[in-house]
Amino acid sequence: MSDNANIYLVCGEDPLCPVGDWVHRQLHENPRVKVVSVDALMRSFNELPLSPAILLIQAGDALTQCLPQFARWMQRWPSLQMLLFGPVSASDLEAFYGQGGCDLVPAALSHTDGLSSYWQAKLDTFERQAKVGRQKKQATRKLQAMAASLLAVEEDQALGASVQKMLMPEAALNLKGLTVAHDIRPSLMLTGDFIQYSSIRAHEVLFCLADVSGHGTGSALVTVLLNEQVERLVLMAAADSSLSVGRMMAQINEALCEAVFDHHVTCVLGIIDLRNNQLRYCSAGHFPHPLLVQNGAVQVLEAGELPLGLLKSKEYDAVQLALAPEFKLLIMSDGVLQGLRGEALAEKEATLKAFALGDSGEVEGLLERLFEVSDDGLADDASVLSLVRKVGYDR
């Protein structure tokens, strides 16, 4: 008999019937069995040290007194079984079952010595149910503790994400018909994708999209360094129009190589000159390649060199391109590729090209138009930097 089961033999003032007598004789030596009056039971029920397994209730007065308590008892102890013994009237039996009573102890038991398997079965049932109940409680407790832990780290991450957001442009940049805007979807809350853009002269815009290896908090720390560099370059480029895009990229590379971090970074850095309709850009191992759409065609800007943070002496060359009066330039992080349907890379690149050609380039909802973000979220940060120029703006 299990240690944490309790059987209460609940007697009224009537003498025990043969069944009760037999039960009493059979069970009373077991320390887990207590013979109690209804009054004693009601008084102590809320302070029972163990879950009661079985209430074995004598038919007659005891039953009448106990019946109104059944619902409360069952609510308190969902695994409790109420059994009835003794000569019972049909209406008593109906009331007993009606209130949730479990079982009438078969009269046959009183004539069957050693039928302890009956009680064992009852206790086994109780144990089985009580175990499920304990497991439920335990799981619920763990769940609460874990939810608190999760909340704490998520709050921390959310705070971190809001701090990181300060690194990126707050709003789209509009200059002479050019709209520069971005969208970043971190796979976790913080991101290793970094985007910055700023006008460096009345007709020139500097832009940068960088993808730190890895993702999440570790990579996010590196974006602080990137931001420092790009902010400095914006000031330098504004002051010195002869500073080349390749030289700027080399400077970011040097800073990353000197930094303590061991992340490498792919990066597209460029300047758009709206007076001369020129694009100067440089890619440090970035993939997918930027896509330039103009004159009804899409051009893959394939220039690519070593990622940043690997070789300090590396020099970077910029490419110069003529821009049409209207154009779209889309630069994405490789997390976008992972979000695209299709197996082969060539297939995904073709999808991107077709998308770039057909899409407005409007950053709002751009990633949704490109792919369906699954419920599991993204495997890697997905970012897009969109530079779209339309004619007919107010010169």
Next chain:
Amino acid sequence: MSDNANIYLVCGEDPLCPVGDWVHRQLHENPRVKVVSVDALMRSFNELPLSPAILLIQAGDALTQCLPQFARWMQRWPSLQMLLFGPVSASDLEAFYGQGGCDLVPAALSHTDGLSSYWQAKLDTFERQAKVGRQKKQATRKLQAMAASLLAVEEDQALGASVQKMLMPEAALNLKGLTVAHDIRPSLMLTGDFIQYSSIRAHEVLFCLADVSGHGTGSALVTVLLNEQVERLVLMAAADSSLSVGRMMAQINEALCEAVFDHHVTCVLGIIDLRNNQLRYCSAGHFPHPLLVQNGAVQVLEAGELPLGLLKSKEYDAVQLALAPEFKLLIMSDGVLQGLRGEALAEKEATLKAFALGDSGEVEGLLERLFEVSDDGLADDASVLSLVRKVGYDR
């Protein structure tokens, strides 16, 4: 009768006894009740669409065939109740209970029309138990999902923490009998406390302890910026011995004021000159004040000015102090104060002073000697920077 309960009336080849007949008549119109042969039941048991609530088994052949399955059925459906009906022998009853049977349908029922409360009680019991079982399953499922989420963010945090660790000195610095070492205990995995030290000349050490407002990931991002500044200052100070500590502090302040972050930072920055036995230090609103122990006395270095990142034009003044040949300088973040026992701040400061005077200053285990870290962890990051000089070193 609940929608997701099933009662199976399991008959053998014998004709139904009066109880079975009554049960059949009473229940057979309910779509949740199925009359099945033992064979049919055994065949379909594993594919039942709903949890069976009650198996109502006819005594005799049906019981004999079902008995060996009881254990398996109960394991599969912990809330299942096996009931027995019909004329039953004492040995059948014993076997029935012995295998986990629940209840012999009272013969009285066959004579009591409308005693549906018996079945309702059985189904209520089942529902009560099944509900607990469902709750347990649900909690377990949620627990698994949450554990996976927690693991993901914790892994991310651990990665972030390992990246942040690269910002701080890897090992203690030893110079002419001076040992500079540190310990940081983040309250979360990443920290807003920042410590850096480096020799800037053969006889000079620059040190810095900074505490970014807040803690965790958001503050950790700011420490990247601090590191950039301090690394630059180390180079500048090495190249220019006339660069004052106050000027250096002002430079960090300017950088923080220019940065996009809206955190402020308290900071102690100093240089120890081991040739002239001089300490030049500056505090930007840092608390607790650094403690200098020499000649058997402890001195509270109370100089303190505006925290960094608040006012760009702020100038900072350094204090110059003569150092004894042997000294201990302990600088702590305010998270240490929160870890100390005692209510009043004065009490905690007194504790710190007494500790500084008596302790070796050895950084290993220093925080443990100072206070007992509770199981709940720290409310704020607790850090210590220890600078201890002993004579008798190998000059």
